[in-house]
Amino acid sequence: MEGQTESLISLCRETVEIGRDLIQGFAGLSANWSQFSATWSEFSMNFSNWSSVQTQTARETLEAIHEETIATNALRRALMAAHGAAPQGVVSARSETASTQLACIRRLWFRKEVITELCHLLHTDLEAESDTRTLLSVPVKVTEVLNFYTTRSIQAPVRNICNILQFVVYCCIRQVTDALYSQQIDYIKFSMSMQTQDEHSCGFARIASFPTVQGAIDCTHVALQTPPHNGEVFHNCKGYHSLNVQLVCDHRQMILAVNAHYPDSSHDSFILLESSVPPLLQPLHAGHGWLLSDKGYSLAIWLMTPLCNPTTLAEQRYTHSHTATTTIIEQTIRVLKQRFPCLDRSGGIFQYYPDRMSMFIIVCCMVNSLDIMRGQPLPPRMAAAPQEDKDDEDEDEKHQPQRKQPDTVAAARAACQRRIAHQFQ
Template structure:
C-alpha cells in the first residue's frame, strides 16, 4: 500500500524518530473532549481555523516540508495552549519537536496577518452593554497594560526589564463588555504604561473622539476620552463612581486572565517565552487573534477564566500643571448626573 508522502513529516524519514504518519491523525476520529484537552478548542473551531489559514499555510510549506495545514494548526494550538514543545504533543499528531517549532512559526505569522480583520476598534456597539455592568455611562472600552515574561534578549535587554524586575513584552489592550479585544499593541516591557499609551496608535485614534471614553486605572492620566478613578473620593456619589469604575474596568483584567488560562504559553507557569522580543510579541498577538476569533465563533470569553485577586494599581504620577481641566470638569459632571 502506497503511503502519501505529501503528508509525511520529513524529519521522520531522515532521522527515523517513531513511525507515525500524519494521515493517521484524523480530527473526526477523536472526541471534542480529547481536542479540548490537548488543543484547547472544539472540532468546529479547529476546522474553521484550518479553512481560514489554509491558503497561507499551504503557500508557506510549498518549498519546504509538506506538513498539511490541519497538522500545522494542531501543532500551533498544542503549543499555545500547553506552552510546551514536549515530544508527547508531537507524538499525538506524528511530528518531531523541530517540526512543531516550524509549524508554530508558520501559524503565528499567518494569525498575525489576520490581526486587522479580527482586532478592530469599531463603533458597532451600544453604551448600554457597559452600563448594564455597573451603571457607568458612555464607555467605549476598558484599557489595561499587561506583561508577558520572556527570556533576556541578546540586545537592549534593559529596555525589556519591567517595574517588577523581570524581562517582558508589554501588551496594551482595550476590550468591550463581552471581552472582545478592540485593540492590542505590544511594546518593550520596560516602558511605563503612560509612555506606551502616549506612543500608541490608540492614542492617535482617540485624540479627536467626541463621544464616550475609555476607562483606565490610576496609572493613567485623566483625559476627556479616558476616565480614571478619583484619587480621594469624599462623597457618597464619588465613592459610587469609583466602585462602578472598578467593577466595569475589571472586565479587562478578567479578559486577560482568561486569555492566559487558555493560552498557557503566556502565563509563565511553564517558564518564560524562550524567544526574541519580536517573536514573543507575535505569539502574544496571535493568541489575541485566536481569542477574538473564538468569540466571533460563539465561544465564551471567560469559559476558562481563573480567579485571582486584582492587583491594586498605584496612583498616577501626574504633575499639577499636566492636569486636564476640561477632563476634570467632565468627570465631575459624570459623578453629578449619574452617581448622585
C-alpha cells in the same frame, strides 16, 4: 646491460602490482558506494512513507470531525422536522460528536468548529509549503501550533499529538504564526461605528450602570528571554525581563486593540499615547464615549480613571461603578493567560526574544477573539480561573516619565466632575 634489463623488468612488475591493487581498491569503493546509495534510498522511502501516513491520519481525523459536525446538524434538523421523534442511532451519533468535542477542548482548549475554521482560514497560506519544507498538511500544522500555544512547556511536549520531530514543529510554529499575524486586522479591530458604540455602551451599562463606555484598558507583563541587546529596558521590578502589553477589551471580553511592542520600562500612559487608540476616541470628547482605566493612566477627557478620595455620594457611586466595570479587563487578561499558558510566567519563561514574542501575543489575542466571535462559551476551568499573581499591579513609579496629555489636566478634571455630577447623582 643485463642488469639494467632486470631492473626494468622488476620495475614493471611492481608497477603492475600497484595497478592491480588500485583496481581492486576502486572496485571495493564502488561496491561500498552502491551499498550506501541503496541504504540512503531505503531511508528516504521510509521517511516519505512515514510522513504520508502522519499527514493522511491527521487529514482523515479533521475530515471526520467536519463530517460529524455536518451530520449532527442534519440530524438536529431532521428531529425538529419530525416534531421531536428521534430516529434510531441519533443518541450514538451525538455521543460520538460530544466525545470529539470534549477531546478538542481538553487537548487544545478550543472547540472543533473553531479549529476547523482556522484550517480553512490558513489553507491558502500554508498549503503551498506543505509538501516542500515539513511534508505536513494544514490540519496537522494548525493542531500542532495550537497545542504549542496552549501548553505550559516550551517545545518538546508539543510532539505528543502526532509524534512529529521537534525541528518540524519549529517550522510549523513559524509558518502558522506568520500566517495568523498577517490576518490580525480582521479579528482585532476597534470599530467606532454608531452601531458598535451603542452595543458597547449597552453592554458595559449592564455590568454596573456606567454610561457610554466604549472599552476598558490595562497593561500586563508577559515574560520573555533576556534580549541580547538593551536587556535592561526589559527588566522589571519583579526581577525578570518582560514586555508591557496594552489591551483594550469590550463587555464580552473580546480584545479590541493590543500593543505588544514596548518593554516593561515604558509607562502605561506612554504606550497608550503611542498607540492607535487615542485618535479613535478623541473625536468623542463631547460625551459620546470613553475608556475606563485604573490609576496607572493619566486622566483625559476620553479616559476615565478612579478617584483617589471620593467624598460626595455621586463620587462614591462613580467609584463603585468604575471599579465594578473595570474588572472586565482584569478578567480578560486572566482568561487569556489561562487559555494560553505560554503568556503566563508561572509555567516558565518563554524562550523567545521581543520581536517573535510580540507576534505570539498578538496571535493569541486574535485566536481568542475568533473563539468569542463564534459564540463559544469559555470552558469551566477558565471561567472560574483563580486570581493571578501580583505581577500586573499598578506601577505608578515606572522608569520612564509620563508624557503630558494633549488635553490639559484642568479640562480633563472639569469634564470628569461634570459627568459625575450629571450621571451619578
